[in-house]
Amino acid sequence: AQSVAQPEDQVNVAEGNPLTVKCTYSVSGNPYLFWYVQYPNRGLQFLLKYITGDNLVKGSYGFEAEFNKSQTSFHLKKPSALVSDSALYFCAVRDMGGSNYQLIWGAGTKLIIKP
């Protein structure tokens, strides 16, 4: 069965410092990986995805993620954090075993950026 783990419930970073939000996955075939962000009282917004190709994926709002097949990880990164990056972040992997393309979700990581 496919699964996603976000090992940190919360990550605290000082503004201007680099940030990393961790995600590991378990899949039976090629992984299709996604990152989403949810700001307070808002819907989910797509940040970036890895389907194939370059291991470093660039996305919205200056975020990027690195696909590491040997470590089965897809960590989200940003070189310099902003207070406005404070939000709930979800990693997801697409279930390729079924026919409805559903996403398997991580538990989420709350990112707090302190001024």
Place this chain on the structure above:
Amino acid sequence: SAVISQKPSRDICQRGTSLTIQCQVDSQVTMMFWYRQQPGQSLTLIATANQGSEATYESGFVIDKFPISRPNLTFSTLTVSNMSPEDSSIYLCSESRDQTDTQYFGPGTRLTVL
């Protein structure tokens, strides 16, 4: 990216009543999904809405409680029936075209059951 709208954005309902949530996509899509999310928690898939056939429900969710319609490729509804306070949650609609496509989400419907 697709633009998805949901109605209502929020509602407060009495126990035992039903609420129908509408989801409209601005272009034709293959799959539409309905999720439930407690504030600050992860997403739980309720069902996949298929056009022209019955919805596919996940374990723990049944059609009698959460009937779904998908009359065409741009629209779906989710009804929360015979509501109880345990149904208080955020309900999210989502869409996807294929296995490599990004899944986009509507803004959600915040439901409170008294």
